[in-house]
Amino acid sequence: MEYLKNLIVLLLVICCTAHSLSAQTGLNPGDGVDVSKQFNARLAEAERYRLNPPILQPDTARRKVNYAISNKSLNVQYLAPKVTPQVLKNEPKDTTYSGFLRIGAGLPKALLLEGGFDAVNNDNLDAGFDFRHYSINNSGNVENQKSADNDAGVYATFHTDKGFSIGGKLHYSRDAVHFYGYNNQSDTLSPPSFSESDVKQRFSVVSGQARVFNNQRTVGNIDYSTSLDFYTMEDLYAARESGLNFVVEGKKWMDGTNPLGIRLQADLTAYRDTGNQSLNNFILTPSYAFHGKNFRALLGANIAAHNEAFHFYPVLEGSFNVVDNLITAFAGVEGGLQKNSFRSLTAYNPFLNSRQPLRNSFFTHYYGGVKGDYLGINYRAQIGYKEVDNLALFLTSQDSIPRFNVLYDSAGIVTLSVELRTQIIQGLEINARFSQHIFNLQNQEKPWHLPSLSLNAGVAYRGLLDGLTLRGELFFQNALPVRAADGTADNLNTLLDLSAAADYRLSSNLGAFVQANNLLNNRYQRWQYYPMVGLNIVAGLRAQF
Numbered sequence: 186m187e188y189l190k191n192l193i194v195l196l197l198v199i200c201c202t203a204h205s206l207s208a209q210t211g212l213n214p215g216d217g218v219d220v221s222k223q224f225n226a227r228l229a230e231a232e233r234y235r236l237n238p239p240i241l242q243p244d245t246a247r248r249k250v251n252y253a254i255s256n257k258s259l260n261v262q263y264l265a266p267k268v269t270p271q272v273l274k275n276e277p278k279d280t281t282y283s284g285f286l287r288i289g290a291g292l293p294k295a296l297l298l299e300g301g302f303d304a305v306n307n308d309n310l311d312a313g314f315d316f317r318h319y320s321i322n323n324s325g326n327v328e329n330q331k332s333a334d335n336d337a338g339v340y341a342t343f344h345t346d347k348g349f350s351i352g353g354k355l356h357y358s359r360d361a362v363h364f365y366g367y368n369n370q371s372d373t374l375s376p377p378s379f380s381e382s383d384v385k386q387r388f389s390v391v392s393g394q395a396r397v398f399n400n401q402r403t404v405g406n407i408d409y410s411t412s413l414d415f416y417t418m419e420d421l422y423a424a425r426e427s428g429l430n431f432v433v434e435g436k437k438w439m440d441g442t443n444p445l446g447i448r449l450q451a452d453l454t455a456y457r458d459t460g461n462q463s464l465n466n467f468i469l470t471p472s473y474a475f476h477g478k479n480f481r482a483l484l485g486a487n488i489a490a491h492n493e494a495f496h497f498y499p500v501l502e503g504s505f506n507v508v509d510n511l512i513t514a515f516a517g518v519e520g521g522l523q524k525n526s527f528r529s530l531t532a533y534n535p536f537l538n539s540r541q542p543l544r545n546s547f548f549t550h551y552y553g554g555v556k557g558d559y560l561g562i563n564y565r566a567q568i569g570y571k572e573v574d575n576l577a578l579f580l581t582s583q584d585s586i587p588r589f590n591v592l593y594d595s596a597g598i599v600t601l602s603v604e605l606r607t608q609i610i611q612g613l614e615i616n617a618r619f620s621q622h623i624f625n626l627q628n629q630e631k632p633w634h635l636p637s638l639s640l641n642a643g644v645a646y647r648g649l650l651d652g653l654t655l656r657g658e659l660f661f662q663n664a665l666p667v668r669a670a671d672g673t674a675d676n677l678n679t680l681l682d683l684s685a686a687a688d689y690r691l692s693s694n695l696g697a698f699v700q701a702n703n704l705l706n707n708r709y710q711r712w713q714y715y716p717m718v719g720l721n722i723v724a725g726l727r728a729q730f
Contacts, residue, residue: 280693282729283313289698289725294322294331297723305341312341323718328376329365329384330718334358348401355393362386362535366587366714377585384586385421388531392416406438418528424458424539426527443475446485454526456543464543466491466522472500479506487521491545496522498549508557516553523548525577530591534579534634536712538588547574562607571598576626579634581713583670589634589712595627612648617641631666631674634712638663652690659683667713680709682717688727699724 284302291297301315320333335358342352364384368376398410414430434448448470456462472485485500498520506513523546531537552569575593582588602620609615618641624632640661647654662680669675686700699722706719 282694285727285729287698287725287727289700289723291700291721291723293325293718293721294320295721295723296320297725309344310341311344312339314339321718321721323721326719327365327368327716328378329363329381330368331363331365333361335360344400348399348403349397350400351395351397353393353395356391358388358390358392360388360535364536364586364588366536366581366712367585369710369714369716370585370587379586386535387421388418388535389420390416390418390528402438406441408436408438410434416528420531420539422458422539424456424527426454426456428455428526428528429453439475443473446470446472446474448472452524454524454543456527458540462543464524464526464545466524466545468522470500480504483517487519489522491522496547507555510558512555512557514553514555518549518551520547520549522546525575525591530577534589534712536587536589536715537579538582538590541591542593544575544577544593546576548572561609562605564606565602565604567600567602569600569602571600572596573598576632578629578632579712580668587714592629592633594629596632597625599623599625610648612646614645616643631668633667634665636662636665650689652696654688656686656688657684665711677710677713678708680711681705681707682709694729696727696729697725698727 283304283306284300286300287297289295289297296318298318299316301313303311303313305312314337316337318333318335320331322331324331336356337358338354338356340352340354342350344350362385363381364386367379367384370376392415394412394414396410396412398412399408402408410432411434412430412432414432415428417425417427419425429451430453431451432448434446436444436446438444448468450466450468450470452466452468454464456464467490469488470485472483474481474483476482481502481504483500483502487496487498487500489496489498500517500519502515502517502519504513504515525544525546527539527541527543530541548571550569550571552567554565554567556565558564574595576596578592578594579589580592582590600620600622602618604616604618606616607614620639622632622635622637624635624637626632638661641658643656643658645654645656649655660680660682664676664679667675667677682702683704684700684702685704686698688696688698690696701720701722703717703720708716708719710716
């Protein structure tokens with residue numbers, strides 16, 4: 186079939202071609218055609234042209250081209266990015282408690298009761314109370330060797346939405362001690378005996394504070410605070426003291442980081458026994474602190490007025506980071522007044538006579554040293570020299586019931602101190618402090634009852650059992666200089682105290698504790714004729730709610 190189609194197409198092409206040729210030559214279809222020779226078409230020889238283009242040398246000349254480009258900001262509108270919130274995994278939160286309570290008892294005849302409660306704790310108001318009682322009675326071994334500390338207080342702070350807060354607290358303490366030193370005053374086998382009423386001393390103190398301060402940074406980058414502290418104190422021997430301390434301070438933050446501050450203080454004290462004494466100080470303290478990349482500096486002064494006399498003390502400190510976080514060198518000078526009130530003196534030595542002269546200690550302290558962090562050990566080493574007028578010393582009265590009197594002297598004191606704090610492994614914390622004092626007194630032979638060398642080291646470990654915390658503390662102090670009954674200088678025995686404690690969490694809100702003091706049963710004397718209690722232990726339960 187395909188062959189037939191091709192034959193028909195060929196015949197049609199031949200017919201059309203014949204008709205076209207006849208029309209051009211004037212031949213009719215019936216005329217004959219003579220073919221004399223077959224046509225043979227050939228192409229003539231083409232003439233070749235050979236081209237040899239020359240190789241151009243590259244242009245290595247450098248040309249400086251200046252482009253004049255006009256700056257034009259394009260106002261391109263960007264669509265705000267669409268932030269898709271990410272889903273965070275819920276992590277467990279630490280349980281917080283509003284109150285706690287500790288109850289314990291031990292030997293010799295020790296009782297501990299301690300607690301506190303945050304009654305209100307929100308963005309606008311914090312309010313609560315706390316209390317503590319601790320007593321120990323070793324009269325079975327040493328007649329009238331017993332003491333009791335009682336404290337209770339309430340507090341509240343109201344935070345306004347105006348940028349300031351108002352706070353206050355009220356506290357009451359009632360501490361009892363006994364002058365049991367007569368048991369060790371002589372070497373006789375039968376020391377004298379006294380009733381409790383003959384040797385008892387009690388200090389009752391009512392204190393409080395009212396304070397107003399900003400809880401937000403003000404428009405002018407200023408922080409401010411005003412506080413009024415007060416107290417009244419009395420003992421069993423008709424000695425009374427009252428104090429009032431009014432402080433106004435402000436701080437202007439320059440460039441948001443460098444504070445320019447000023448502090449005004451009026452510290453008033455009135456003391457009354459058989460006579461009246463007053464100790465009033467007025468202190469103005471301007472200061473400016475600034476820092477750079479590797480240094481910090483503080484410039485200030487203490488301008489004090491006492492008994493119509495003015496005293497000027499510089500307050501200067503500078504530190505320079507020698508090696509980042511490894512070595513920082515610092516040096517400075519500071520000075521001022523330290524008030525020796527009846528309250529502060531009896532807090533340091535509770536075996537004082539009630540009638541004591543009150544004085545200000547005037548001091549100027551020059552110091553320098555290095556601090557930093559090396560291989561996880563945070564350290565501070567310092568050497569200083571302090572000039573002190575009216576340094577408080579303590580001498581025994583040598584009465585049948587020995588008590589202490591305060592004696593003042595001027596001194597120059599060279600001090601070398603080293604502090605270390607580290608966490609060697611996870612859960613193990615170690616801290617230690619060493620200090621050495623060299624006294625140069627103007628009048629007295631020795632710095633009576635003031636330590637020259639002391640070492641305090643502590644350790645805490647939390648990795649032995651889950652919920653168990655172990656603590657240990659070592660306290661060492663050199664033999665204190667005292668004046669013997671015949672007036673000659675003598676030394677007490679060396680102070681060495683080793684203590685240990687354990688705290689175990691029984692549940693989320695219940696735990697047990699034990700505290701053991703003076704494990705070496707060292708009968709050292711911090712104050713002449715008054716040995717400390719030997720080994721004593723307190724154990725109990727702790728609850729959080």
